[in-house]
Amino acid sequence: MEKVKVMVVDDSKISRAMLSGHLAKTNFEVVAQAKDAAEAVQLYQETNPAIVTMDMNLPDADGIECTRRIRSIDSDAKIVMISAMKDVALVARGRAAGVSAFLQKPVNTNDLIDTLMILCQNKIGRVALMRESYAKAFVHAFQQGIFSMIGEHCDVELEVDESRFLTVQGIAVIIGLTGSPAGRAIFYMDSDTAMKFAAQMLGVEELTEDEASETIEEAANIIIGRSVSSINDIFKDKEMRITPPGTIFGDGIKIASLKLTTFKLSAKAKFGTIYVNVGFAEGE
Amino acid sequence: MDAKLVNPFVDACTAVMPQIGFDTPKRTKIYLRDKNAVSRGVTVIVGFSKELRGNVVYNMDEDSAKFIASKMMMGMPVAEFDSMAQSAISELSNMLTAKAATNLTKLGLEVDISTPSLTVGKNFTFKITDAQYLTVDMDVGEGHVIELDIAVDHK
Incomplete structure (x- = not known):
C-alpha cells in the first residue's frame, strides 16, 4: 500500500x-x-x-x-x-x-x-490502517521467527481474511492480545506439518505429539510476542500484552472471527504451510 | 493454582447471569484437572494478562449455547447456532470475564482481557496451561450448564 x-x-x-x-x-x-x-x-x-x-x-x-x-x-x-x-x-x-x-x-x-x-x-480506510500499523509487524516477526527457529527463509504472504470462520485441521495455538487494540492471534498448521516443524525446530528425528505441541506453543509465543513488542516499540502508550496460549487439537476446528478485522499470514516452508491469523477488535 | 483466584470468576457468573434472565446460577461441581479439556460443542477462550496471566474457557453444549443466546436476545427463537447467536455467546463471555477482572482488581490484581475466541465443534480437545487448572460447572437453570475452566499462570 x-x-x-x-x-x-x-x-x-x-x-x-x-x-x-x-x-x-x-x-x-x-x-x-x-x-x-x-x-x-x-x-x-x-x-x-x-x-x-x-x-x-x-x-x-x-x-x-x-x-x-x-x-x-x-x-x-x-x-x-x-x-x-x-x-x-x-x-x-x-x-x-x-x-x-x-x-x-x-x-x-x-x-x-x-x-x-x-x-x-x-x-x-480502517482495514488498511490496521494492516499497515499492526498486521505488518506480525509479518516481520513471523518471517524472522520462522528463520531463527527452523533456519529456513519463508516469504510471508499477508491477506485480509473476511471469512466468518477459521477452519483448522491439526493444531491451533490461540494467544489473546490485551491493551489497545485488543484482539487475538492464532498460530496454526496441520498435524503433519506440526510434527515436522517441531522436529526441525528441536533438531531431532522423532518426537512425541506432546513434545510437538509444546514446541508449537513456544513458537507461537515467540512469534506473537515479538510482533507485539515491535508494535509497542512504535506506539509507546499502547501497552499491548499477550495472554498465555490456549491450544486446540482436532479436525475441522472452527474458530469464529466476530467483530474483528482479521488478517491471514501464511509461510510456506519445505514441509508444509504455517499460518498466523490475527484479528483486532473493531471500534478501537 | 490458587483456589481463591477462582472465586472472582464464579462470582462474575452469579452476578452477570441474573442480568440476562438466569436468576439462580449455581455452582454444582468444582475440581482440579491436568488433562486436556474436551469441547462440549461451543467453547470460548478469553485470555488475560497484566498482574495475573491466564485463560478462562466457557465450555457448553450447543443446545445450552442456543438457549442462553435466545434468552439474551429477549427470547428470540434460536434454531441454528448462527452468527447472531455466536455474537451473543461471545459477548456473554466478554461480560463474564470483564466482571471477573473487576473482581480481581478488588483483590489488588489488575488484569486486561483479550477478545473472546469462540470455537464451534465437538471433536477437539484444548489445553490452557501446562499446570493444573480448575473446572467449575455452573448450572444456570433449566438443565443448562456452563463449564468454566480457569488457568492462572504463575510465571
Missing part, C-alpha cells in the same frame, strides 16, 4: 527531525519539510501531502496565517497544529483558519500517530 504523505512545517531543524523520526517506522512518510510559510505553500503545491503538521511560530508568518494560505489553495487540506502553547484563544483562531487538530509540544508519538490516522482514515 502507498504510504501516506506528510509535510512538516517547523522552523526548528530539531523539531522537524524529531517528527520525521516519530513517523519513520509507520505508514506515514514525510515527503516535505518546510522552515517557513513561503516554503510551506510552495512545497504543498509540489508534493500534495495528505496531511500537514504545522508549528505556530514561523519566521515569516504564524502557523495560523500559513494554514490560511494553504487552505486557500486546497480547501480540503488537513492541518494539525503542533505548538508549545495550546490555549482556548489559539484553538479558536486555529479552528477558524481551518486547523483540524491541535497537539502540544513535545508531541507524544502515540497521540501524533492516532491523530494523523483519524484525519486520514477516510482516505485510506
